[in-house]
Amino acid sequence: MAAAHSSRRFKLTIAYDGARFAGWQSQAGGNTVQDAIERALAVVGKTPITVHGSGRTDAGVHALGQIAHFDAPAESNLTTETWVRALNSNLPPSIRILRAAQAPASFHARFSARGKIYRYELWTGSVLPPHLFQRAWHVPQGIDDESVRRVLEMFVGEHDFRPFSANRGTPTTDSVRQISRIHCTRSGDSLKITFQGNGFLYKMVRMLTGAAVKVALGRENERTIRDLLAMPKSGRWTHVAPSDGLYLVRVLY
């Protein structure tokens, strides 16, 4: 029975305001989301506990439904409700555990993930409303939605997205990803772009958004994007949309 207890794995659904943190991933002296959650886990679980996220989010990037897992210590027999309540009382209000659920020992927040949904929010009015500060990308010139849509359509499907990812030290061995859906919704000065795919390379969503906006502003040729996508080893896209406008909406399993 002790053995069964020692493998109690929990899946957490987490939301955070990215503006207040140096990203997800734990770092020395860093004010990161993972650090904050592990501090709370240590208090509630009365022992150091590692939390495994579905993936990193950069400084400034928001999460509405980040997923992570941890293994509760053998001695602990807290219910999921107690974990949620106790963790939230030990976390700043800018990080919230929305839900907790028990998960099989085979579940891994990162390796079991089958896809993700991200949303990118733009504000195209001349003045950014104060409540969207650090929560949307302000493009005050206004943009042509049809151009945005046309560029984004090119990205749907299976592609080698190498040109649209930032190098993170090690070269990516497999840079082929499948985007199943990109969806734009316009409401007044607000433009929201939703990306759903089986995975995204480092900074990929921000680079795809950057590409669409550059073309829509007439500062880049649609052709350049098409060529990079067709010949992924021919070059590299460089314009990364700011982190403020990006939301990790959901992780699919």
Add this chain to the structure above:
Amino acid sequence: MAAAHSSRRFKLTIAYDGARFAGWQSQAGGNTVQDAIERALAVVGKTPITVHGSGRTDAGVHALGQIAHFDAPAESNLTTETWVRALNSNLPPSIRILRAAQAPASFHARFSARGKIYRYELWTGSVLPPHLFQRAWHVPQGIDDESVRRVLEMFVGEHDFRPFSANRGTPTTDSVRQISRIHCTRSGDSLKITFQGNGFLYKMVRMLTGAAVKVALGRENERTIRDLLAMPKSGRWTHVAPSDGLYLVRVLY
């Protein structure tokens, strides 16, 4: 001509994130919205300029459409567009001038106002999403919307709202106000209450909301509210909803 110039009055439409300020009204050493706007006006107008708001908002209260006016110095011949752009470059991103318009010398942001629209936002889910922190009142118990609506309905019409206002030193001479409309919209765990009236006493919207919620939580009797409204000199309501959830939406002229 100089005389005509010297009376150039401007009407500003202003939005701000109340969480970052000690309210609207200028105060010694205070980090207030009015102080910030007057600092920006002094830079752009090259002389001290007083701004007159439609009314105060307390620390924490948000504005989506606060109105204020100021008189441009005789020497200034900036256009409305230039005022907007220049003021915004001299303001923190948590205060934005949304629009400016010239107004007749007879226009006064406070005395010309014929009414106001406020919105109060509640979140009734067990966990407050991080993006609503300092932007909604968290009532985690959940509440009965029908009770909320029933209490709020009592407030519609012309009443002496003396029991539902905080004393601000001097007794209010005229505490009769007309509320033309109160409207609740529920979407999932979010409940928004919109108040429209010809004027509101100090803390009145927060006290009316506090009353509706207390009754809906079963912690106060509907009768108490009804009696206070019918016999305004008989007592005083004390439960003030937090400032975080309150938004000044619009000033009517």
